[in-house]
Amino acid sequence: MLPKIEKKRCIACGECISVCPAGVFDAGRDRPLITNPSACIGCKVCAINCPNGAISFRKNTE
Numbered sequence: 319m320l321p322k323i324e325k326k327r328c329i330a331c332g333e334c335i336s337v338c339p340a341g342v343f344d345a346g347r348d349r350p351l352i353t354n355p356s357a358c359i360g361c362k363v364c365a366i367n368c369p370n371g372a373i374s375f376r377k378n379t380e
Contacts, residue, residue, distance in 0.1 A: 319360045319375040321352055327372035334364035334373060 321342060323334075330349040339361065344353040365373040 320355050320358055320378050321364055322374050322376055323350060323352065324372045324374065325349065327370045329370050329372070331369060333367050333369065337363050337367045339363065 321334075328349045332345065332350060334350050335343045335345060340354070340357040340359050342352055342354050342358045343350045343364065345351075360375070362375065365371075365375065
């Protein structure tokens with residue numbers, strides 16, 4: 319499973335960056351970016367802690 323950020327819902331609070339134990343997210347210019355998706359362990363801590371529900375997960379099709 320890979321995280322996906324819904325740009326319209328993201329308020330750029332950075333919570334996903336601070337709670338991700340795998341370092342999947344980095345600060346972007348306007349909002350967090352998923353810079354290391356292959357490191358995702360699927361714990362969904364980012365989605366659980368996102369105050370606006372902007373993070374969802376999709377199946378990895380690779």
